[in-house]
Amino acid sequence: MSETCNATNESCLVAKLSHYIDLTPSESRLLETLQENERDFRRRDAVFRLDAEMPDIFVVKSGWIYSHADNLDGSEYIAMLYFPGDVVGISQVGFARSPLTYSAATEVTICPFPKLSLQVVFREHPRLVALFFALATLEHAGMIDRLRAIGCMSARDRLAVLLLQIRARLRITGGRDQPFLDLPLSQELIGNAIGLSMVSVNRAFRQLEDEGRIRREGRRVEIVAPESLAAEVDFSDRHYAIDKSWFPAAAHDGP
Amino acid sequence: MSETCNATNESCLVAKLSHYIDLTPSESRLLETLQENERDFRRRDAVFRLDAEMPDIFVVKSGWIYSHADNLDGSEYIAMLYFPGDVVGISQVGFARSPLTYSAATEVTICPFPKLSLQVVFREHPRLVALFFALATLEHAGMIDRLRAIGCMSARDRLAVLLLQIRARLRITGGRDQPFLDLPLSQELIGNAIGLSMVSVNRAFRQLEDEGRIRREGRRVEIVAPESLAAEVDFSDRHYAIDKSWFPAAAHDGP
DNA sequence: CGAACGCTTGAGAGGCATCAAGAAACGTGG
DNA sequence: CCACGTTTCTTGATGCCTCTCAAGCGTTCG
Numbered sequence: 001m002s003e004t005c006n007a008t009n010e011s012c013l014v015a016k017l018s019h020y021i022d023l024t025p026s027e028s029r030l031l032e033t034l035q036e037n038e039r040d041f042r043r044r045d046a047v048f049r050l051d052a053e054m055p056d057i058f059v060v061k062s063g064w065i066y067s068h069a070d071n072l073d074g075s076e077y078i079a080m081l082y083f084p085g086d087v088v089g090i091s092q093v094g095f096a097r098s099p100l101t102y103s104a105a106t107e108v109t110i111c112p113f114p115k116l117s118l119q120v121v122f123r124e125h126p127r128l129v130a131l132f133f134a135l136a137t138l139e140h141a142g143m144i145d146r147l148r149a150i151g152c153m154s155a156r157d158r159l160a161v162l163l164l165q166i167r168a169r170l171r172i173t174g175g176r177d178q179p180f181l182d183l184p185l186s187q188e189l190i191g192n193a194i195g196l197s198m199v200s201v202n203r204a205f206r207q208l209e210d211e212g213r214i215r216r217e218g219r220r221v222e223i224v225a226p227e228s229l230a231a232e233v234d235f236s237d238r239h240y241a242i243d244k245s246w247f248p249a250a251a252h253d254g255p
Numbered sequence: 256m257s258e259t260c261n262a263t264n265e266s267c268l269v270a271k272l273s274h275y276i277d278l279t280p281s282e283s284r285l286l287e288t289l290q291e292n293e294r295d296f297r298r299r300d301a302v303f304r305l306d307a308e309m310p311d312i313f314v315v316k317s318g319w320i321y322s323h324a325d326n327l328d329g330s331e332y333i334a335m336l337y338f339p340g341d342v343v344g345i346s347q348v349g350f351a352r353s354p355l356t357y358s359a360a361t362e363v364t365i366c367p368f369p370k371l372s373l374q375v376v377f378r379e380h381p382r383l384v385a386l387f388f389a390l391a392t393l394e395h396a397g398m399i400d401r402l403r404a405i406g407c408m409s410a411r412d413r414l415a416v417l418l419l420q421i422r423a424r425l426r427i428t429g430g431r432d433q434p435f436l437d438l439p440l441s442q443e444l445i446g447n448a449i450g451l452s453m454v455s456v457n458r459a460f461r462q463l464e465d466e467g468r469i470r471r472e473g474r475r476v477e478i479v480a481p482e483s484l485a486a487e488v489d490f491s492d493r494h495y496a497i498d499k500s501w502f503p504a505a506a507h508d509g510p
Numbered sequence: 511c512g513a514a515c516g517c518t519t520g521a522g523a524g525g526c527a528t529c530a531a532g533a534a535a536c537g538t539g540g
Numbered sequence: 541c542c543a544c545g546t547t548t549c550t551t552g553a554t555g556c557c558t559c560t561c562a563a564g565c566g567t568t569c570g
Binding site: 069071072075077079080091092093094095096099100115116118119122123126127129130132133134135136137138139140141143144146147148150151152194195234238241242243245246247248 | 324326327330332334335346347348349350351354355370371373374377378381382384385387388389390391392393394395396398399401402403405406407449450489493496497498500501502503
């Protein structure tokens, strides 16, 4: 079902960025060209491996991807989740080799484009660069929230923060009024993301359910009163508005 | 003592960025103008408060700063440490109001400049923007390392990772051959940074000391065999080289 | 010299990991 | 469509790591 960000053929990336600024025709055109090639992966496939050269960046067209590091003891740690419309690799663009492995959590379609095409973007579309920069700061803030959750909170609260974060991010492209979260992640993967064992994740789910904060149907989760849960765990959704006051003007548009 | 990044009057920011690219005269000039005003703070002063408007970004000229969030229960969580040459606020540039409080860990001198001056940088110095972007990805990677440490590791290993991270970052501007780390942080603050109580930090220090991995003299710490400790906790220093292949060319230099 | 702060160490409690085993869901091939 | 194997979920029991509480000590600074 609609793990793609929308039913039309509009680019997910354009849809996501349009949420923040009105793209000029030439900006849109540039972004479309970044998504001309597609590649598909099946669940559990590695999209990029640790230490592989990363000549490309890619946009997630449909499906979920997660990046992870493999610990010495065989366990793995999930660094980040990526949803349709997200640009993967932007946050690692300073590295010649991938510091993480990227794996498909579901069936996935991505649109890769070469890092080198960033040169054109940097030279000719400073406003887009500023927007990417601003989006990177959102990602950064999400990371801080997760660090705080893992560092200071109980299992129950960590899980609550993760669910609220996922909901906040999916609402950007997925529409504001979807009551259910469709989590394609096993409880083990969730545990890897928030520093818990699978057993503790399961008990945290049960606790939230018993308290009436969430409802579950298989891997579907409904957060009953998101605002009240967010207040309880001191979570704030920073994904809706960004400060654009410092953006340069859009490049003048050719015909 | 030399908490400033160097004894000369050369800008810390220029010193740090020069480590990565050869700055053109006009790039250097621009960066110097960003550091024309200075402001001093004393230990424990708040440099910017949570929710304060952030019209400025600033460069740390001397001293250490830490950013933190205050939890509902009164505890605080340290999100990031900033050293001389670091640009504070770049990673929060997408927010109109500061999502964190910034406090001085030592006596501090900063050089603030208005966010709005970024417009010029974005329009006219794409290569500098690319460098800032790349540095942001280093910060991001450091964050992932810390997340992994907090999520998966014992108290001892978390402390080891933190010490190795601080060492790696200080070596960029501070020279490669300084055997001692001069930590101006109380054990309580260190605990706030890696999700431990002060008591556990103390015991982790003692354990590393008893094992001969570190030596201590007050708040001075010497890591006895950094490479071997890094291997043990699976830490890699990513701060020395970055991938610049995708950088645009420097803007043509005026006279 | 006294007060405040930070460091150190001990004892006890609690939360999460680990181990283990059974139930449910899923996928696959006959 | 069913049977079987695999994966995932669920729950209980036990143990360990870190937190909390507490007290003593050293240092710094007014």
